[in-house]
Amino acid sequence: MQGAFAEHVRALEASGARTRLVRTESDLDGLDGLVLPGGESTTMTMLMERVGLLAPLRHAIEKGLPVLATCAGMIVLAREVTDAMAGQEGMGLLDIKVRRNGYGRQVDSFEAGLQIDGIGDRDFPGVFIRAPLVESIGDARVIASYEGHPVAVKQGHITALCFHPELSGDLRLHREFVRMAANGSAR
Ligand code: GLN
Numbered sequence: 001m002q003g004a005f006a007e008h009v010r011a012l013e014a015s016g017a018r019t020r021l022v023r024t025e026s027d028l029d030g031l032d033g034l035v036l037p038g039g040e041s042t043t044m045t046m047l048m049e050r051v052g053l054l055a056p057l058r059h060a061i062e063k064g065l066p067v068l069a070t071c072a073g074m075i076v077l078a079r080e081v082t083d084a085m086a087g088q089e090g091m092g093l094l095d096i097k098v099r100r101n102g103y104g105r106q107v108d109s110f111e112a113g114l115q116i117d118g119i120g121d122r123d124f125p126g127v128f129i130r131a132p133l134v135e136s137i138g139d140a141r142v143i144a145s146y147e148g149h150p151v152a153v154k155q156g157h158i159t160a161l162c163f164h165p166e167l168s169g170d171l172r173l174h175r176e177f178v179r180m181a182a183n184g185s186a187r
Pocket of ligand 1 (some may be wrong): 042101
């Protein structure tokens with residue numbers, strides 16, 4: 001609907017996947033996995049609601065569609081959003097409480113080397129852009145942290161990141177997601 005989808009398409013195709021942009025309910029048919037990109041969570045949710053995509057998307061994720069959610073995508077899925085826009089609510093599919101723009105506006109963007117479980121020992125270049133801050137976490141598992149806060153979490157078939165792997169030039173997270181979605185291992 002909005003945000004950094006073109007960069008994800010490039011990273012997914014470079015990781016061996018075929019891609020389709022999801023703009024309507026029927027675009028969800030037959031998908032092995034879905035990326036919810038970064039961008040602006042309020043705009044995304046509003047547009048999805050307007051075109052009738054929000055409810056079918058929720059249903060597909062509840063049924064086990066593997067999801068890679070980055071930044072705004074993480075906010076869209078969250079159980080609780082603080083500093084939300086009026087009327088903005090997470091979909092409640094990911095058991096985290098997240099603060100929009102929680103890293104502070106004075107440091108709008110930064111890069112940090114991250115150790116992420118399951119993708120090898122080499123640091124992953126984490127690109128943070130007006131990133132959400134994970135304030136607390138329920139059922140989800142932390143797979144990477146930065147300065148004491150989770151920045152990558154996994155809950156069943158959902159992987160959610162505070163940063164933008166599609167802008168990092170490092171394909172390890174996309175490759176892992178494509179592998180997982182292709183195996184249907186989480187379903
Ligand atoms: N601050 C944005 C939001 O609240 C997220 C920023 C991003 O996706 N890079 O949706």
